[in-house]
Amino acid sequence: MIDLMPRLDETSGEALYMQLYRYIRDEIAAGRIPANVRLPSIRTLSAYLGVSRSPVALAYEQLLAEGYVNSRPRSGLYAAELDTSASLEVQTEAAAERSAVSPSPKRAYHASQDEPFRYDFGYGSVDIASFPLAKWRRLMNRCLLPENSRLLLYGDLQGEPELRAEIAAYLHHMRGVRCQPEQIVVGAGTYHSLDLLFQLLREDVACIASEEAVNDGVKALFGQFRFDCRPLRLESDGICLEELQASGAQAVYVTPSHQFPYGMTLSAGKRLKLLQWAKERRAYIVENDYDGEFRYSGRPIPSLQSLDDDGRVIYVGTFSRALTPAFRLSYLVLPPAxxxxxxxxxxxxxxxxxxxFQMTQQLFMQSGDFGRHVRKMRSVYHKKRDALLHAVRDAFPAGVEMIGADSGLHLLLRVRGDKNEAELVRAAAREGVGVYPASAYRLRPESDEAPTVLLGFGGLSETDIREGVRHLARACMENGIFSK
Structure with missing residues (x-):
């Protein structure tokens, strides 16, 4: 395995995953990464660069799709052997790009080690130990019987009809979504679903408004489709509607049940006003309900789509949090138009x-096992969330604030002091703890908030959560980020 030293520029108009893709592509094409050399894992490279796993995963997927790397089962990605003429063509293209774009400075947020963190609080991990592997394997074996050989082909463009029927029933029961199976389009992960959606929207939408902080993959898609993106200030109960009214947008992107990453819930009053705005402007609302199954206090919050009588809300969901991201199953609920x-x-x-995977998920839902699994995981993650809250309260002084802990698989830790986020992230990394700057998710860089880092807890055991927080607090105290 080799070390990679890309120069990533957050201020560039180009998405991080595309910068990383171009760098690795050029290194392979130039022979600086020799054929058959293993690339770092997604986890290792994201930790080393100080970015989330999403840009790395997207870059690797693009390299794999274009044949610059090969995947070897249970081993990883390896540089492919390239045809000499193809390599020359890519080098020429890369040289032209370099002459047009000035060199980018190094990222400020990079890990101090290229090995995985001992305690990685990265967002996106799930509790793999709780996954019902035996049940899933048994159901998948049914899919591989000769009578199901059609599953070896491409499949229905909209997704398997039987799975769409199960999703429609599940969404109505769990999230209040009102739809027919015919309105559902199955996708290969949230970014794939959003990419498809933005293709459908781009002839109607020149300007899209959005919460001022979003997942980095969503940020990359905004740039890829070249929407005029208007960030909306986040208030304690969701987006600022006055800024939305003044934006001139034809669509808005929101995570109303659990804002990512700040965790607030869009209030009932704002939900009704948002729907009225969409009706009057004939605009669309993109509702990403990425972890709506996991709420730990109060009553479950129905989806925004459940209140929509005018076909203005597009609902986006995924099975990645409830199951595992490896299956790449997501879905859109499209309005009739x-x-x-x-x-x-x-x-x-x-x-x-x-x-x-679609049929396996269909059988898993049909049997009732999926519903039981979600209830079990809600309890598992509730205990992990509680372990994290207690650990922070025990290890940190009163000068820290925990944000967005009522639902989901992450919360934010805000530390009041003279240091900045980069110093906090680096200090944690030296203690073997991976934490991630909240500012990386903002659409507009300016922010006067205290250093704030994201702590994802889904993939850590309760013991590792407590130990990780203890090491994080020690790193903060030893580096003067706060003092008890």
Whole structure:
């Protein structure tokens, strides 16, 4: 395995994953990464660069799709052997790009080690130990019987009909979503679903408003589709509606049940006003309900889509948090107008979600095992959330604040002091603790908030959560980030 030293520029208009993709592509094409050399794992490289795993995963997926790397089962990604003429062509293209763009400075937020953190509070991990592997394997074996050989083909462009029926029933029961199976489009992960959605929207939408902090993959998609993106200030009960009214946007992106990453919930009053805005402007609301199953206090919050009587809300969901991101199963619920557009023309994708995984998920839901698994995981994550809250209260002084702890698989830790986020992240890394700056998710860089880091807890045991927080507090005290 080799070390990679890309120069990533957060201030560039180009998405981080595209910068990383171009760097690795050029290194392979130039022979600086020799053929058959293993690339660092997604986890290792994201920790080393101080970025989330999403840009690394997207860059690797692009390299794999274009044949610059090969995947070896249970081993990783390896640089491919390239045709000499192809390598020369890419080097020439890369040289032209370098002459047009000035060199980028190094990222400020990079880990101090290239090995995985002992305590990684990165967002996106789930409790793999609790996954019902035996049940899933048994159901998948049914999918591989000769009578199901059709699953070895591409599958339905919109997703397998039987799975869409199960999703529609599940969403109505769990999230109040009102839809028919025919409105659902199955995707291969949230970014794939959003990419498809933005293709459908781009002839209607020149300007999209958005919460001022979003997942980095969503940020990359905004740039890829070149929307005029208007960030909306976040208040204690969600987006600032006055800024939305003044934005001139034809669509808005929100995470109303659990804002990512700040964790607030869009209030009932703002929900109704947001729907009224969409109705009057004939605008669309993109509702990303990425972890709506996991709420730990108060009553479950129905989806925004459940209140929509005018076909203005597009609902986006995923099975990645409830199951595992490895299966790459997500879904869109399209309003009638966008569904008609989807069906009336060919878009740039075949169905990328595996028909085998789709049928396995369908059987898992049909048997009732999925519902039982979600209830079990809600309890598991509730205990982990509590362990994290107690650990922070025990290890840190009163000068820290925990934000967004009522639901989901992460919270934010805000530390009041003279240091900045970069110093906090680096100090934690030296103690073997991976924490991630909240500012990286902001659409506009300026912010006067105290250093704030994201702590994801889904993939850590309760013991590791407590130990990780203890090491984090020690790093903060030893580096003067706060003092008891």
């Amino acid at each position: 966008l569904l008609a557009r989807f069906r009336s023309r060919r878009h740039s994708y075949d169905q990328l979600a595996s028909p085998i």
